[in-house]
Amino acid sequence: NAGVTQTPKFQVLKTGQSMTLQCAQDMNHNSMYWYRQDPGMGLRLIYYSASEGTTDKGEVPNGYNVSRLNKREFSLRLESAAPSQTSVYFCASSEMAGASGYTFGSGTRLTVV
Amino acid sequence: GIQVEQSPPDLILQEGANSTLRCNFSDSVNNLQWFHQNPWGQLINLFYIPSGTKQNGRLSATTVATERYSLLYISSSQTTDSGVYFCAVGPPGTYKYIFGTGTRLKVLA
Numbered sequence: 001n002a003g004v005t006q007t008p009k010f011q012v013l014k015t016g017q018s019m020t021l022q023c024a025q026d027m028n029h030n031s032m033y034w035y036r037q038d039p040g041m042g043l044r045l046i047y048y049s050a051s052e053g054t055t056d057k058g059e060v061p062n063g064y065n066v067s068r069l070n071k072r073e074f075s076l077r078l079e080s081a082a083p084s085q086t087s088v089y090f091c092a093s094s095e096m097a098g099a100s101g102y103t104f105g106s107g108t109r110l111t112v113v
Numbered sequence: 114g115i116q117v118e119q120s121p122p123d124l125i126l127q128e129g130a131n132s133t134l135r136c137n138f139s140d141s142v143n144n145l146q147w148f149h150q151n152p153w154g155q156l157i158n159l160f161y162i163p164s165g166t167k168q169n170g171r172l173s174a175t176t177v178a179t180e181r182y183s184l185l186y187i188s189s190s191q192t193t194d195s196g197v198y199f200c201a202v203g204p205p206g207t208y209k210y211i212f213g214t215g216t217r218l219k220v221l222a
Contacts, residue, residue: 042199056208101146
């Protein structure tokens, strides 16, 4: 099925470990986003890429880096994981930045111990 | 920054009932979306609706940007409508959507 694919679905890390969350879309969308969802706080934007070759910080970028590898793929890296980064991470894409609806991936549940 | 308030925070309905969910925002916006997060955590886009009215089956939405609110109507609710409904707004000059904290809906059979 067409859509946004995230891997892995679940991950447990020890404090200080690093990892990369992968996201790929097959809808030829220009814009991609990374959000985190914490209980009772809705979703908060970590980073976004309005178009291939560009990335920008969102509301909560500290502790994360991103790479827009090509039009299809947008990865999120945690260089040194902290317990405060325990969350559910969602990747999304849209045809145009800000001006069209999002399609979300199924999420990655990350626990940092 | 812009504040997004959704009401009610929680709602319980009998199957077949109608409901209206509200999203108020504190400043001008250029973009607005409604999402449904099902009990398994999947987020589904319902509407991209910066202004005006749209309908999709039993769901419809209206945004009155000049008065800083949007409404989501659910008619003849079904148990599969259960979950959390989020409103997200995009202020002018930015691609950054701000999400509300959601309305949690439970539809009883």
